[in-house]
Amino acid sequence: MRWQYIGNIIGILLVFLGAVMVFPLGCSFIYNDGSLMAILLSMGATFCAGCGLFFISRRPDIEYINPREGIAIVALGWSAIGLFGALPFYFGDAVPCFTDAVFESVSGFTTTGSSVFSNIEGVSKSLLFWRSFIQWLGGMGIIVLSLAILPFLGVGGMQLFKAEVPSPVPDKLTPRLSESAKILWYVYALISVLEVLFLMGGGMGFYDALCHAFTTMPTGGFSTKNASVAHFDNAYFDFVIVLFMVLAGINFSLHYQLLRGRTLIFWRDSECRFFLMMCLGLTLVVTFDLYGTVYDSVSTAFRYASFQIVSIVTTTGYATADYELWPGLSQVIIFICMFVGASAGSTGGGMKCARLMVCMKYCYRELFTLIHPRSVAQVKINDAVVPDHVLKSIMGFLGIYLLLFVVCSVLLAAMGIDMLTSLGAVASCIGNIGPGFGTVGPVDNFAHIPMAGKWLLLWCMLLGRLEIYTVIILLVPEFWKK
Amino acid sequence: MRWQYIGNIIGILLVFLGAVMVFPLGCSFIYNDGSLMAILLSMGATFCAGCGLFFISRRPDIEYINPREGIAIVALGWSAIGLFGALPFYFGDAVPCFTDAVFESVSGFTTTGSSVFSNIEGVSKSLLFWRSFIQWLGGMGIIVLSLAILPFLGVGGMQLFKAEVPSPVPDKLTPRLSESAKILWYVYALISVLEVLFLMGGGMGFYDALCHAFTTMPTGGFSTKNASVAHFDNAYFDFVIVLFMVLAGINFSLHYQLLRGRTLIFWRDSECRFFLMMCLGLTLVVTFDLYGTVYDSVSTAFRYASFQIVSIVTTTGYATADYELWPGLSQVIIFICMFVGASAGSTGGGMKCARLMVCMKYCYRELFTLIHPRSVAQVKINDAVVPDHVLKSIMGFLGIYLLLFVVCSVLLAAMGIDMLTSLGAVASCIGNIGPGFGTVGPVDNFAHIPMAGKWLLLWCMLLGRLEIYTVIILLVPEFWKK
Ligand SMILES: [K+]
Ligand SMILES: [K+]
Numbered sequence: 001m002r003w004q005y006i007g008n009i010i011g012i013l014l015v016f017l018g019a020v021m022v023f024p025l026g027c028s029f030i031y032n033d034g035s036l037m038a039i040l041l042s043m044g045a046t047f048c049a050g051c052g053l054f055f056i057s058r059r060p061d062i063e064y065i066n067p068r069e070g071i072a073i074v075a076l077g078w079s080a081i082g083l084f085g086a087l088p089f090y091f092g093d094a095v096p097c098f099t100d101a102v103f104e105s106v107s108g109f110t111t112t113g114s115s116v117f118s119n120i121e122g123v124s125k126s127l128l129f130w131r132s133f134i135q136w137l138g139g140m141g142i143i144v145l146s147l148a149i150l151p152f153l154g155v156g157g158m159q160l161f162k163a164e165v166p167s168p169v170p171d172k173l174t175p176r177l178s179e180s181a182k183i184l185w186y187v188y189a190l191i192s193v194l195e196v197l198f199l200m201g202g203g204m205g206f207y208d209a210l211c212h213a214f215t216t217m218p219t220g221g222f223s224t225k226n227a228s229v230a231h232f233d234n235a236y237f238d239f240v241i242v243l244f245m246v247l248a249g250i251n252f253s254l255h256y257q258l259l260r261g262r263t264l265i266f267w268r269d270s271e272c273r274f275f276l277m278m279c280l281g282l283t284l285v286v287t288f289d290l291y292g293t294v295y296d297s298v299s300t301a302f303r304y305a306s307f308q309i310v311s312i313v314t315t316t317g318y319a320t321a322d323y324e325l326w327p328g329l330s331q332v333i334i335f336i337c338m339f340v341g342a343s344a345g346s347t348g349g350g351m352k353c354a355r356l357m358v359c360m361k362y363c364y365r366e367l368f369t370l371i372h373p374r375s376v377a378q379v380k381i382n383d384a385v386v387p388d389h390v391l392k393s394i395m396g397f398l399g400i401y402l403l404l405f406v407v408c409s410v411l412l413a414a415m416g417i418d419m420l421t422s423l424g425a426v427a428s429c430i431g432n433i434g435p436g437f438g439t440v441g442p443v444d445n446f447a448h449i450p451m452a453g454k455w456l457l458l459w460c461m462l463l464g465r466l467e468i469y470t471v472i473i474l475l476v477p478e479f480w481k482k
Numbered sequence: 483m484r485w486q487y488i489g490n491i492i493g494i495l496l497v498f499l500g501a502v503m504v505f506p507l508g509c510s511f512i513y514n515d516g517s518l519m520a521i522l523l524s525m526g527a528t529f530c531a532g533c534g535l536f537f538i539s540r541r542p543d544i545e546y547i548n549p550r551e552g553i554a555i556v557a558l559g560w561s562a563i564g565l566f567g568a569l570p571f572y573f574g575d576a577v578p579c580f581t582d583a584v585f586e587s588v589s590g591f592t593t594t595g596s597s598v599f600s601n602i603e604g605v606s607k608s609l610l611f612w613r614s615f616i617q618w619l620g621g622m623g624i625i626v627l628s629l630a631i632l633p634f635l636g637v638g639g640m641q642l643f644k645a646e647v648p649s650p651v652p653d654k655l656t657p658r659l660s661e662s663a664k665i666l667w668y669v670y671a672l673i674s675v676l677e678v679l680f681l682m683g684g685g686m687g688f689y690d691a692l693c694h695a696f697t698t699m700p701t702g703g704f705s706t707k708n709a710s711v712a713h714f715d716n717a718y719f720d721f722v723i724v725l726f727m728v729l730a731g732i733n734f735s736l737h738y739q740l741l742r743g744r745t746l747i748f749w750r751d752s753e754c755r756f757f758l759m760m761c762l763g764l765t766l767v768v769t770f771d772l773y774g775t776v777y778d779s780v781s782t783a784f785r786y787a788s789f790q791i792v793s794i795v796t797t798t799g800y801a802t803a804d805y806e807l808w809p810g811l812s813q814v815i816i817f818i819c820m821f822v823g824a825s826a827g828s829t830g831g832g833m834k835c836a837r838l839m840v841c842m843k844y845c846y847r848e849l850f851t852l853i854h855p856r857s858v859a860q861v862k863i864n865d866a867v868v869p870d871h872v873l874k875s876i877m878g879f880l881g882i883y884l885l886l887f888v889v890c891s892v893l894l895a896a897m898g899i900d901m902l903t904s905l906g907a908v909a910s911c912i913g914n915i916g917p918g919f920g921t922v923g924p925v926d927n928f929a930h931i932p933m934a935g936k937w938l939l940l941w942c943m944l945l946g947r948l949e950i951y952t953v954i955i956l957l958v959p960e961f962w963k964k
Contacts, residue, residue, distance in 0.1 A: 366878030396848030
């Protein structure tokens with residue numbers, strides 16, 4: 001582990017973070033909302049820390065970063081950015097303590113969207129802008145991480161990260177990291193701009209449209225309003241946001257291929273088809289469940305069902321209704337959706353559709369083997385056989401995901417939180433969703449969770465966002481040896 | 483699929499079932515409780531149905547039963563026995579409808595212990611005896627199924643069932659099915675007699691002692707009292723029952739080895755050690771959680787914590803306290819324990835400790851592979867390498883278990899049941915535990931579940947009891963072909 005290289009790259013990330021604080025600074029200047037000094041101070045501190053790290057460390061030859069160092073950079077880099085991104089909230093007095101600031105910041109950069117702000121509308125405009133903007137930055141990071149860095153590390157000998165993206169990606173995009181990143185970010189920015197235009201076309205102000213696009217595309221879910229998207233109570237906005245949440249839940253390399261003219265790619269890709277059919281199917285079931293029990297008209301039931309289902313399945317976490325008041329069926333579906341998540345290679349969290357598909361096919365194969373003991377059944381995704389070591393990685397991933405869910409739920413409950421809230425909060429944070437169940441439902445917030453619980457949950461967010469392995473491996477002593 | 487052979491064996495099972503109804507008949511005669519005619523009628527019907535099936539079918543040469551027919555016999559046999567075992571409850575007017583009678587009977591034979599009796603003490607003594615006795619019979623069936631039949635089928639080419647018992651069993655016991663069965667039943671009966679003596683020694687009447695031994699040893703959990711074991715409010719009884727629940731949760735072949743003089747076998751066997759340490763560890767955590775919040779003294783907290791934890795971990799389902807009134811930590815632990823279950827080869831249900839140990843080692847191996855990509859790490863249990871196909875079977879089993887839990891919870895919720903109850907009831911029934919959460923907690927019963935829900939849940943009980951594959955495979959069209 002060559003710490004000087006790791007420090008150098010994290011230093012660069014912090015300098016970059018300090019630099020982009022110029023946007024909330026400009027925002028504060030325009031709206032004259034009193035957060036100017038807080039942001040300037042944060043900017044200075046972040047910039048100095050970044051430069052300091054950069055200069056005391058050595059510039060690595062990027063070719064020689066080994067996989068282990070790659071993992072350390074990803075995990076520690078995300079943590080450092082979460083820590084320094086919290087400064088504006090802390091200096092701007094938006095939160096009562098530093099823990100809360102870090103929680104909000106990590107919740108942003110991991111695109112989770114769980115909030116400790118009890119009165120969002122009481123926070124200054126520039127800080128709310130920062131809160132939305134860091135989700136958008138987090139989304140950029142995730143796309144590149146899951147589509148370029150993790151498979152890249154995989155090629156370097158680590159079969160596991162190759163397994164993370166069993167989608168037709170690495171061979172389709174230009175292989176070099178920086179070019180892939182540029183293409184993906186271009187697509188990401190393009191769709192974000194489209195959403196801003198669509199929202200403004202419906203009459204939403206530029207500031208709100210921008211902030212919501214910044215949190216839709218990374219499936220982040222922070223809103224500038226206390227009541228989340230329900231604040232606008234506008235079917236057109238609901239519809240637009242549902243549309244863009246769905247787009248954000250699709251593998252971004254498919255968007256790229258669509259732009260290249262492969263018009264049927266969403267349907268041809270089996271994961272994407274699974275994801276779209278799941279969104280549609282669950283929406284219809286929940287619509288059926290809500291019609292007559294909660295809403296009097298089918299169209300209203302469909303509107304709220306589609307929004308909430310897409311919001312949870314894509315792991316965005318916006319709300320236009322309190323699903324905790326819905327009937328049992330809808331609640332069970334939403335609880336289960338918290339584990340499913342969106343497509344691999346999208347900005348969504350959770351287990352990812354691809355892994356779940358592989359798991360189901362794996363289970364079916366076991367049944368099939370019981371009937372035909374001598375046959376060698378294979379698991380296929382998009383007509384390609386999933387190699388055995390990738391299967392193992394995926395089943396291992398799902399196992400660790402659930403084991404960690406269990407362990408963290410027990411730990412959170414040990415802090416005096418009730419069962420439903422513990423299970424819901426941990427499921428929500430590991431899945432990078434935002435709202436949970438119990439006292440952290442869609443109309444509640446995370447402010448009342450004890451301090452130790454907040455640190456546990458923000459660790460869960462990092463865990464889920466960085467695909468479990470990257471974070472949990474830091475706890476294995478073997479990792480640090482030699 | 484040679485139906486005549488299957489019919490013949492099920493016929494023999496029914497004749498046997500009709501024959502053992504002589505015990506409740508005798509009980510009814512002694513107590514003169516008015517159920518004599520109902521039991522006679524049931525006995526006659528079961529006997530006739532059994533003889534009918536036996537004579538219209540052909541006697542198979544047991545050597546030529548193929549694995550597929552073996553599976554069909556296990557699944558259909560258990561179902562048939564559940565159906566005919568319901569007759570005494572139905573004819574004896576202990577239940578309002580046939581569905582309830584079948585629910586109670588299947589709950590008995592699968593050793594689940596979920597009840598639809600709202601007033602247990604209002605049911606005649608002979609019917610309550612039958613209710614306890616069928617759990618004891620179910621336990622006998624399970625021991626032989628999991629330690630002799632499933633591995634036996636496995637040897638015949640089905641790797642899967644071999645995977646079910648990765649314990650040092652088949653090679654240690656005499657290989658022939660009938661002899662293995664005799665030895666195991668002898669051990670089972672011996673421990674049951676011991677429990678009766680211990681309970682009577684503390685002052686419990688013979689009838690109650692017998693009925694409770696009949697439901698402790700198969701980890702069944704039916705009690706003759708409305709308040710379950712809490713009725714006696716006696717620390718000595720609690721202690722004795724905890725001890726025997728633990729014994730019932732241990733692989734019965736280990737008991738046999740203990741009787742043969744291998745005194746340290748409980749500690750040497752890694753699954754048993756895991757199981758015992760888990761019982762102890764969780765009891766201590768829950769004691770700590772309850773002390774000061776629910777109970778004022780450490781000893782009282784320990785008494786109730788140990789009873790409830792052991793009851794759920796061993797999947798017995800007795801209650802001396804309502805854990806739904808306990809703090810969040812204890813509730814989360816109990817909810818998770820519903821999935822864990824006892825040892826493979828015991829009478830307990832759930833996923834089984836051995837499978838969970840394998841899963842954890844599998845996950846750790848995946849992490850290890852990430853650090854040392856070139857190493858070939860192996861999963862070991864009791865110093866023996868678990869073969870790759872067994873690993874796959876186990877991971878597949880856990881995957882199917884959880885997928886079915888999810889599907890059945892959604893289906894139950896679709897019948898208008900709230901989320902907590904749906905999740906709790908399905909977890910409890912698939913795990914063969916008994917009580918769940920919400921409106922089916924330890925002080926509630928299953929009477930209020932709609933009829934379709936009861937059929938779903940009793941299917942879940944069979945599913946869990948027959949190790950998932952045996953039941954779910956009947957739904958795969960491939961299974962019936964050719
Ligand atoms: K989110
Ligand atoms: K039970």
